Amino acid sequence: xxxxxxxxxxxxxxxxIYALIALGLSIVFGVMNVVNFAHGEFVMLSxxxxxxxxxxxxxxxxTTPLITFPLLFLFGWLxxxxxxxxxxxxxxxxxxxxxxxxxxxxxxxxxxIWQAQPRALPYSMIQGNIQIGGINILTSRLIAAAxxxxxxxxxxxxxxxxWPGRAIRAASDDLDAASLAGVNYRQTYALSxxxxxxxxxxxxxxxxxxxxxxxxxGLRFGLLSWCVLALAGLGSVPGLLISGVIVGGAEAxxxxxxxxxxxxxxxxxxxxxxxxxxxxxxxGRK
Amino acid sequence: xxxxxxxxxxxxxxxGLVVALIVPLIVGKNQYNMVLVTTVLFYxxxxxxxxxxxxxxxxxxxxxxxxxxxxxFTSGTxxxxxxxxxxxxxxxxxxxxxxxxxxxxxxxxxxGVKEVWYALSSAALVEVLRVAFLMWDExxxxxxxxxxxxxxxxYHMRFASYVPxxxxxxxxxxxxxxxNYRISRSKLGYYLLALGENEDAAEVIGVxxxxxxxxxxxxxxxxxxxxxxxxxxxxxxxxxxxxNTAQSTEVAIxxxxxxxxxxxxxxxxxxxxxxxREFMRANLGSSLESLYLAIYAVVLIVIALFRxxxxxxxxxxxxxxxxxxxxxxRYAA
Numbered sequence: 001x002x003x004x005x006x007x008x009x010x011x012x013x014x015x016x017i018y019a020l021i022a023l024g025l026s027i028v029f030g031v032m033n034v035v036n037f038a039h040g041e042f043v044m045l046s047x048x049x050x051x052x053x054x055x056x057x058x059x060x061x062x063t064t065p066l067i068t069f070p071l072l073f074l075f076g077w078l079x080x081x082x083x084x085x086x087x088x089x090x091x092x093x094x095x096x097x098x099x100x101x102x103x104x105x106x107x108x109x110x111x112x113i114w115q116a117q118p119r120a121l122p123y124s125m126i127q128g129n130i131q132i133g134g135i136n137i138l139t140s141r142l143i144a145a146a147x148x149x150x151x152x153x154x155x156x157x158x159x160x161x162x163w164p165g166r167a168i169r170a171a172s173d174d175l176d177a178a179s180l181a182g183v184n185y186r187q188t189y190a191l192s193x194x195x196x197x198x199x200x201x202x203x204x205x206x207x208x209x210x211x212x213x214x215x216x217x218g219l220r221f222g223l224l225s226w227c228v229l230a231l232a233g234l235g236s237v238p239g240l241l242i243s244g245v246i247v248g249g250a251e252a253x254x255x256x257x258x259x260x261x262x263x264x265x266x267x268x269x270x271x272x273x274x275x276x277x278x279x280x281x282x283x284g285r286k
Numbered sequence: 287x288x289x290x291x292x293x294x295x296x297x298x299x300x301x302g303l304v305v306a307l308i309v310p311l312i313v314g315k316n317q318y319n320m321v322l323v324t325t326v327l328f329y330x331x332x333x334x335x336x337x338x339x340x341x342x343x344x345x346x347x348x349x350x351x352x353x354x355x356x357x358x359f360t361s362g363t364x365x366x367x368x369x370x371x372x373x374x375x376x377x378x379x380x381x382x383x384x385x386x387x388x389x390x391x392x393x394x395x396x397x398g399v400k401e402v403w404y405a406l407s408s409a410a411l412v413e414v415l416r417v418a419f420l421m422w423d424e425x426x427x428x429x430x431x432x433x434x435x436x437x438x439x440x441y442h443m444r445f446a447s448y449v450p451x452x453x454x455x456x457x458x459x460x461x462x463x464x465x466n467y468r469i470s471r472s473k474l475g476y477y478l479l480a481l482g483e484n485e486d487a488a489e490v491i492g493v494x495x496x497x498x499x500x501x502x503x504x505x506x507x508x509x510x511x512x513x514x515x516x517x518x519x520x521x522x523x524x525x526x527x528x529x530n531t532a533q534s535t536e537v538a539i540x541x542x543x544x545x546x547x548x549x550x551x552x553x554x555x556x557x558x559x560x561x562x563r564e565f566m567r568a569n570l571g572s573s574l575e576s577l578y579l580a581i582y583a584v585v586l587i588v589i590a591l592f593r594x595x596x597x598x599x600x601x602x603x604x605x606x607x608x609x610x611x612x613x614x615x616r617y618a619a
Binding site: 035037083086087090091092093094096097098100101102104105107108109111112115116216219223226227230259261262264265268269271272275276277279 | 346393394397398399401402403405406407409410411413414417418420421531532535538539542543546574575576577579580582583584586587590591594
């Protein structure tokens with residue numbers, strides 16, 4: 001029993017990071033209606049950037065987002081102007097083709113630079129575990145979850161209280177009306193895409209404190225973040241956090257009570273069921 | 287349409303068929319090249335079958351290898367357990383894949399799962415099946431299951447050379463093309479095109495969208511499932527890694543890049559892109575690992591960005607131009 005609670009708790013903590021990753025996707029899909037199939041590869045890329053910063057400049061994984069966050073923002077911003085901007089006129093199918101192409105490209109580049117074997121950083125300064133009663137919790141996961149929640153809250157404030165955040169939300173509600181009110185849609189879209197991509201830098205840094213990275217990793221994170229997004233629905237930031245925790249918890253529960261191999265099975269079954277039974281998600285506005 | 291026009295229209299198909307038939311005579315000495323051309327045709331079959339659900343019905347299915355894996359496992363398990371010939375296994379594998387497609391497709395279409403969500407749920411399906419077969423120890427499991435080894439046995443679909451496989455896959459390709467062509471000329475085909483363009487509008491004028499999409503999905507799954515049985519025999523084993531999300535996505539990308547809804551489009555894309563990729567893999571693979579993949583990805587992105595209608599219209603134009611030069615405007619297809 002204690003074992004199950006411990007796993008559930010660890011899963012829920014992991015779910016906070018999933019929510020952070022899905023938040024980036026939600027900004028891109030919710031605001032611009034752009035279908036991004038390369039989001040998981042962005043996570044993979046930021047994990048490799050974290051690895052590179054950690055390995056070459058001997059930085060701790062937790063501190064690397066200071067470097068990788070601006071880097072990935074720039075990357076997302078450029079990706080928007082080079083690729084995504086041109087696809088807005090076409091059907092979603094073209095967007096999928098372009099972003100899948102981008103995903104293959106990023107995977108190939110990662111494999112060229114860092115080879116296929118998994119890479120990991122030495123122990124982070126937030127190693128160790130905390131014991132409460134009979135329950136063990138990894139410190140790194142606890143701190144990663146806390147940072148994720150704070151980051152999600154900050155992004156929420158940014159979207160709600162600041163002028164660029166309002167512009168992003170206005171563009172997502174009604175692009176034409178927002179344009180008439182003086183919102184430059186291109187700048188807003190580039191900002192959203194940059195922000196959505198940069199959030200993966202934070203997630204990547206946190207993940208690297210207790211996980212390794214390999215080039216095929218993006219696929220899993222991509223599907224996982226779409227799953228969290230489907231469960232939450234569009235337009236609700238707190239809902240995203242709850243969905244992330246549900247997904248992380250379900251994963252952990254499946255692993256501990258059913259079969260260690262079944263973690264993805266549980267996630268995808270939830271995903272498919274949600275799409276069937278409640279297509280606008282648990283907390284969705286549209 | 288008079289006979290001369292018909293001849294002109296069928297000419298590229300005939301030339302292509304003749305070339306396809308004599309390819310083994312040219313490269314047949316080298317088994318490696320034989321595997322390559324078989325792989326190209328193999329992707330051609332998958333992309334052509336995908337055209338029915340993806341190109342015509344407009345449902346972006348990313349689960350090609352789910353149906354392929356089901357076909358492979360059905361036929362492979364029948365062969366291993368009860369010594370059923372893969373020739374029968376092909377049909378049974380196709381039926382199992384089509385049945386599974388119906389089982390999954392019915393609720394999906396019933397609950398109106400569309401566009402990007404349909405694409406994602408089909409991608410998730412591949413992963414679900416992969417994990418399920420990894421856990422299902424009686425049939426799958428983490429260890430490869432090798433099909434019985436025979437030097438040359440028609441009954442077991444095992445041959446000493448890759449040439450017979452090439453002709454089997456070529457046969458499947460012709461069947462897939464024929465089915466595509468027949469559907470595109472049938473009532474179902476026009477319904478599918480209508481709902482691929484605009485589903486709500488099609489339903490208003492009386493198209494039973496659900497039934498049509500389900501039919502398209504099942505036909506596609508049957509062809510891919512039957513191909514899966516051959517795939518298992520070609521490589522001689524079955525393994526849950528057959529359920530591969532990345533490769534499933536690639537089939538859909540070939541279909542999009544070829545030109546959605548055009549019968550020969552996905553095949554063109556498969557021939558050009560897959561053979562280009564394999565050529566690069568053979569020649570660049572030794573110098574820098576996965577450089578070929580990077581180049582391939584850039585080509586995909588460039589085509590998707592600058593030719594959103596696909597590459598098939600380009601070939602049509604080129605052919606028309608060629609015809610007008612050779613026989614005059616009057617007979618241009």
